[in-house]
Amino acid sequence: MSVVDGSFDHPLKLEEEAAAPLAGGILGYGYQCGMLWGAALAAGAQAYRLLGPGPQAETQAVVAAQRLAESFRAGTNNEINCLEITDLNFKGKNQALPVLKFVIKGGPIGCFRMAARYTPVAFSEINSVLSEEHIEAPSLPVSCAAMLAHKMGASDMHTVMAAGFAGGIGLSGGACGALGAAIWIIGMNSVKEGIGKFGYDNPIALAAIDRFLESADFEFECSKIVGRKFENVADHAGYMRAGGCSKIIEALAAQ
Numbered sequence: 001m002s003v004v005d006g007s008f009d010h011p012l013k014l015e016e017e018a019a020a021p022l023a024g025g026i027l028g029y030g031y032q033c034g035m036l037w038g039a040a041l042a043a044g045a046q047a048y049r050l051l052g053p054g055p056q057a058e059t060q061a062v063v064a065a066q067r068l069a070e071s072f073r074a075g076t077n078n079e080i081n082c083l084e085i086t087d088l089n090f091k092g093k094n095q096a097l098p099v100l101k102f103v104i105k106g107g108p109i110g111c112f113r114m115a116a117r118y119t120p121v122a123f124s125e126i127n128s129v130l131s132e133e134h135i136e137a138p139s140l141p142v143s144c145a146a147m148l149a150h151k152m153g154a155s156d157m158h159t160v161m162a163a164g165f166a167g168g169i170g171l172s173g174g175a176c177g178a179l180g181a182a183i184w185i186i187g188m189n190s191v192k193e194g195i196g197k198f199g200y201d202n203p204i205a206l207a208a209i210d211r212f213l214e215s216a217d218f219e220f221e222c223s224k225i226v227g228r229k230f231e232n233v234a235d236h237a238g239y240m241r242a243g244g245c246s247k248i249i250e251a252l253a254a255q
Contacts (some may be wrong), residue, residue, distance in 0.1 A: 001038030067166030
């Protein structure tokens with residue numbers, strides 16, 4: 001996120017710091033790579049700068065996230081999850097030896113190289129989507145993640161920034177976008193309140209995950225929770241208007 005924001009000449013220190021726990025696939029759970037979460041946030045930030053708040057910005061943030069997910073897969077043998085890319089589960093017990101092995105084999109260097117390759121691609125994809133003039137926007141709510149952000153008291157900018165997480169990031173069906181948004185917003189609140197560095201052991205974030213799992217029948221991935229992938233932004237918006245995932249959103253918004 002930091003590097004892509006820098007490409008747009010709009011660094012966002014608070015937002016970037018709070019995004020760090022999305023690395024490792026949401027607090028190390030191994031789902032979507034943190035680079036993709038970060039790129040989606042950067043896309044939402046640029047959408048807000050160009051379009052302001054509202055359904056058009058949220059829609060284009062979701063479409064940008066779709067393109068980001070597709071281009072990310074193209075560079076990782078069609079993988080999107082940290083666990084498959086690194087072959088390392090950061091949430092398991094006795095991780096000292098596997099992490100050491102990952103470091104010795106050059107895993108972090110490989111991740112940095114992947115970020116270097118992906119950044120210009122992400123920058124191009126975001127610019128391409130946001131330059132399109134004929135993306136039809138449904139009425140609100142457009143995104144489950146944006147709805148969750150609004151319920152948690154996020155600003156208009158942060159609401160649009162979270163929008164691309166919808167449907168498991170760009171409707172890709174991965175780990176719940178509303179959960180990712182909640183972790184990110186909790187991170188921003190923690191940083192602003194001076195709690196200190198927001199890590200994987202933040203009790204507020206862990207409590208949110210517990211509430212999420214109970215409300216989602218202990219499933220993490222959007223496609224499993226919903227029973228399908230969404231065809232497009234309008235499909236997802238219609239699902240939200242019909243009350244889809246309301247139980248999950250209420251559980252995550254509770255503090």
